[in-house]
Amino acid sequence: MSEVSLSVKISEFVNYLQKERGYSEFTIDSYSRDLEQFRKYLPDKNICEISVTHLKGFLDYLYNKEYSNNTLSRKLSCLRSFYKYLVREGSVKIDPLSRIPNPKKKKGLPDFLAEDQLKDALLKTGFSNKGEKVYDLRSMRDITLLQLFYATGIRLRELVGLNIRDINFDSGTVKVSGKGGKDRIIPAGSICMESIKQYISLRKRSHSSNEPLFTGNRNNRINPRTVQRIVADRLNSIGEGIGVHPHLLRHSFATHLLDNGADLKAVQELLGHKNLSTTQIYTHVSIEKLTSAYDQAHPRAKIN
Numbered sequence: 001m002s003e004v005s006l007s008v009k010i011s012e013f014v015n016y017l018q019k020e021r022g023y024s025e026f027t028i029d030s031y032s033r034d035l036e037q038f039r040k041y042l043p044d045k046n047i048c049e050i051s052v053t054h055l056k057g058f059l060d061y062l063y064n065k066e067y068s069n070n071t072l073s074r075k076l077s078c079l080r081s082f083y084k085y086l087v088r089e090g091s092v093k094i095d096p097l098s099r100i101p102n103p104k105k106k107k108g109l110p111d112f113l114a115e116d117q118l119k120d121a122l123l124k125t126g127f128s129n130k131g132e133k134v135y136d137l138r139s140m141r142d143i144t145l146l147q148l149f150y151a152t153g154i155r156l157r158e159l160v161g162l163n164i165r166d167i168n169f170d171s172g173t174v175k176v177s178g179k180g181g182k183d184r185i186i187p188a189g190s191i192c193m194e195s196i197k198q199y200i201s202l203r204k205r206s207h208s209s210n211e212p213l214f215t216g217n218r219n220n221r222i223n224p225r226t227v228q229r230i231v232a233d234r235l236n237s238i239g240e241g242i243g244v245h246p247h248l249l250r251h252s253f254a255t256h257l258l259d260n261g262a263d264l265k266a267v268q269e270l271l272g273h274k275n276l277s278t279t280q281i282y283t284h285v286s287i288e289k290l291t292s293a294y295d296q297a298h299p300r301a302k303i304n
Contacts, residue, residue, distance in 0.1 A: 004091060006045050010035045013085050026157035026224050034078040047086065052096040055079070059100070073102055112252040113235070115259075122146060137202045142230045144195040145214055145222075148174070149231070149246055151192035153253030153271055156246040160224050165209035167196055178272040186270055254282040 014032055017023040023031075041058050042050060062072055079097060086092045122143075148159060158176045166175040172193050173185050188196075196213075212221040228245060235244045250271070257267050268279040 004047050006039050006042060006047055006050070009047050009086060009091055010039055010082070013082055016085060024157060024161070025221075026160060029224065030074075031078050031081075034075045035082060037075075038079065047091050050096070052099055055096055055100060076100070076102060111248055112255045113248060115256050118150065118249075118252055122150065137199075140195070140199045140202050141214060142234060144192075144199040145227060145230065146234060146249070147192040147195045148188065149249035150253055151188045152176070152186045153250045153257075154186065155250065155272075156224055156227060158272075159246070160214065160222060160227060162213040163209065164200065164211050164213050167193075167213065169193060169197065176272070179274075182272070184269065184272050251282070254279070258282050 010032075014028060014035070017031060018028055038058060041061060042054060045054075059072070059076065062075060067075070076097075080095075083092070083095045083097050087095050145159060148154070152174055154174070154176050155178070158178060161177055162174070168175070172187055172190065174188050176184050176186055178184055214222040214227075216222045216226060231246050231249070232244050235248075254267055254271060257270075258264065264279060264283065265276065267282070268276050271279060273279045
């Protein structure tokens with residue numbers, strides 16, 4: 001079996017995911033970053049030289065960087081897919097990862113932002129320091145994507161993948177392509193729809209319905225990392241020590257719906273969850289809030 005460098009096989013694998021498997025740009029980017037980290041850990045290694053010991057060393061390296069168990073599981077899943085590809089196309093005879101178990105995932109409750117905090121933050125994002133309304137294109141784009149995240153609870157890659165044609169102003173809904181290519185229709189509310197209208201109207205050049213809804217500086221589809229930076233920059237002041245990221249707005253969307261009496265099954269459909277059990281974690285958040293309020297308010301809640 002001829003020796004082939006790790007970097008060459010990673011390049012071939014990423015090309016395979018893109019050309020033959022049709023993975024999304026967002027997924028390709030995630031796989032590429034994880035595998036590049038693996039390559040840098042083992043520079044100048046040929047694929048046949050990498051052993052179980054090397055792989056365990058890499059996982060220990062990741063563990064010492066204090067990644068969460070969920071992140072470790074994602075990176076290990078990426079490596080498993082890579083090695084299955086290597087075995088299938090004959091670059092290695094045995095998958096060394098078959099002897100390495102997945103780290104157990106922690107099932108903590110999701111972080112979310114309080115309704116009043118988030119409402120105030122979204123209202124303030126459209127104003128300058130002098131209290132004047134901001135109508136420039138970039139600011140309106142940032143305001144609109146924040147509004148859309150919170151109004152619909154969509155995922156980062158779903159927002160990035162939206163085209164103008166996916167917005168139905170007559171019905172006030174957004175068509176989203178979710179996991180597994182399954183489409184769902186989500187109501188977005190009049191405030192969000194008005195933001196989208198204003199943002200589109202500010203585009204100086206003509207636009208068609210097939211164009212991306214959110215674009216970057218060169219009028220191409222906005223980069224996911226740009227969206228992550230926008231969310232962090234705009235909402236860090238109300239994060240209160242928790243990590244501010246697009247999924248935090250999804251958590252807030254689901255929690256606030258359930259807090260205000262929404263049906264669990266309806267929230268499941270809005271989020272695009274395959275199983276109801278995935279959505280039920282948000283009921284635990286609501287119960288925890290209810291228990292905390294009870295303990296603070298009820299005169300017989302605690303023994304004196």
